[in-house]
Amino acid sequence: MHLHKYEKIWLSFGIVSLIVFLSVVGVSAFSQDHTPSGGMETIDPEKVNETAPFDNPGVTQLDEDTYQVAIVALAFGYTAPDLRVPAGKEIIFKVTSTDVVHSFTIDNTKVNMMVVPGRITTKSYTFEEPGKYLILCNEYCGTGHHMMYTEIEVY
Amino acid sequence: MDNKQSDHDDVNLKGTLVSVFIVGIIIVAMWVAVYMMYVAR
Amino acid sequence: MIAYSDRKIALWHIGVAYTAFLIGTLMGVLQVFVRNDSLELPAWLDYYQVLTAHGVLLALIYTTFFIFAFFITGMSKSLGSFGPKVRLFSWIGLWVTLLGTVIATVLIIIGEASVLYTFYAPMQANGFYYVGLALVIVGTWISSFALVGHYLGWRRRNKGQLSPLFAFMTITTIVMWIIACLGVVATVLFQYIPWAFGWTDTINVELSRSLFWYFGHPLVYFWLLPAYIAWYTIVPKLLGVKVFSDSLARLAFVLFILFSIPVGFHHQLTEPGISNFWKFLQVVLTFMVIVPSLMTAFSMFATFEIAGRKKGGTGLFGWFKKLPWKDVRFTSIFIAMVFFIPGGAGGIINASFQLNEVVHNTLWIVGHFHITVGTPVAMTFMGLTFWLIPYLTGRRFTKRMQILGFIQIITWSIGMLLMSTAQHVLGLLGAPRRTAYSGYNDHPAAMEWFEGIVSNHLTMAIGGTILFLSAMILMYIVIMTMFVSPKAETPEQMVEFPLAESDMSNTPKWLENWWIWIGIAAVLIIVAYAIPISQMIQHAPPGSKGFITW
């Protein structure tokens, strides 16, 4: 097996590019906390409404600079009263589902979370700009999937 | 291994080199563009 | 020409493939018009029912049946006619796969399975939908074992020899496919079927998703590798040259066995239940599987350049003009390759860990797979169809058909360019996939997505319409070459199977030692999956009941 000289150049370029891509996302994810949404917490999907924090869904201030937003996704909407959060503060979203798989996706942000029954998905995000943001479900969940949306207001 | 016939080192593949690098540039450019969108969000 | 009985098996596969293609593309054009609110489906037809049919019939059925038609013909051509056992099992495989297809399709049509081709739990379809899908897989296994048997027979008769490149690549694809299917078979047999028939009450959702995607990623390589087989073994013949490098072609293929499977988590990057460590590990493995595609890109350009220079092309790009552009068998595949450049680049982006948050489940993804499977793979199959059917039926591929072939591939390219570009841009803006028309109550953010030059309601619909017309031209060509075109009488009228010569004199024998590759693949799969999967089982939350939300 023998590689043509140019093929060596090409593959080296390709492999170096891939290593660079991986390093950029890896460093940004693990040293600057830019990991995608996820989490290992579990929950009984039939007891969501009795389990904290989903027994009291909505916005709670955790401390000076951190807010937690607990949301229950269900066909075809979100139980999340009065979603208003401040700009410039860390918002920790916690989402779960009482029925099928959904998503919790905030337009024009990094918040694009899969919501799986039995699991709690977590994502931390800081809004820069005040405004009203569209929240929608982008994981197929049934006939009303394209009607599943709500809004969050950033002040 | 005897590589005399099939290593192609004698053939002119300059066009190939340029072509694959065009592919490479497209890959890098698209990746960087989406990366910047990610950072901006 | 290969044996009549082998041709018949292949032709049946092609017949089923194009029946699925016909229905699937019809669904596609309905989708684009529902999505831009110019079509309201009748009450008995739901958008997601249509979308389920589109995904199943095109991504699973059209591809699989065409792939086996190609494999059966190529294996008979390169290793000799099938014996009675191989033939029998190929027929059984065909009928089982077809039976599964019919069962699944009927359940989609009667509205009991609007769960899309990914059938994510805990949406619960009629249990027979899962039975149908399981039969599809089992049927492909039977057909696969028939081909493996044919190959082993050849190996026994030709001790110590490397098999022809086509056979080697076919077996590679099949080995990968069989290992990949273990995941979906496990989840369908042990999770979905008992749960859908009520023998168990609940299902472990995250486990079912992970087992699905253990299969789901290599599934896309199951579509792609047959296209690569055509690129490596057919294209050089059309250009009048040999395979660029037999050993590198084989090496690229075995790398696919190793790295196409332990990577399924890159479809689950934004979901809970898998820790960041395991997600990132599989992201790294995903990047490894890019390397054989980079090798393929080089081999293709090198093949073109060598061929063009042989025909007198000079300078840096003179060879390009010398390529056989008037040969629709070549031009189709060339366009397919061009589409794969942004398609592959998009795939790298999708797999880039947190960048996935920008694109996950947006229309970008829809754009992405239409310029990977929907064009590079599908158009390669179209390019093969042009000669494969006449080769199998002994009919002519007339001048008229060649012209229609050109119109077909050019319209497909234009349609796909419009549709997929619109989808890519809309997705980056945030528009979700798998949705009927919705303005989210005319939310300004959602309205804004559709106000661009390409990202608007019209572009996708125009693209989809052109695509559908193209698909119908293809159906015409298929029917003509299958049943109507005049029989070839003289040798010049005979359509050949253009299989390139490959110089194996420098190819090391260990490349064909399957146990090495299966062994390494198993180790990689265990490393990537054993711990996260066992965590999903041991630390499982209470399971989910079934829901019918459509």
Ligand code: HEM
């Ligand atoms: C006439 C040609 C075609 C048209 C107009 C078309 C159109 C579409 C549209 C608009 C969607 C997205 C629907 C949505 O997300 O709401 C879609 C999804 C899809 N298409 Fe196509 N398509 C065509 C051909 C193909 C081909 C040839 C393939 C593969 C071989 C393919 C595979 C798929 C798959 C796998 C999906 C995803 C289904 C899902 O989300 O479950 N399409 N198509």
Ligand SMILES: [Cu+2]
């Ligand atoms: Cu939904």
Ligand SMILES: [Cu+2]
């Ligand atoms: Cu994948």
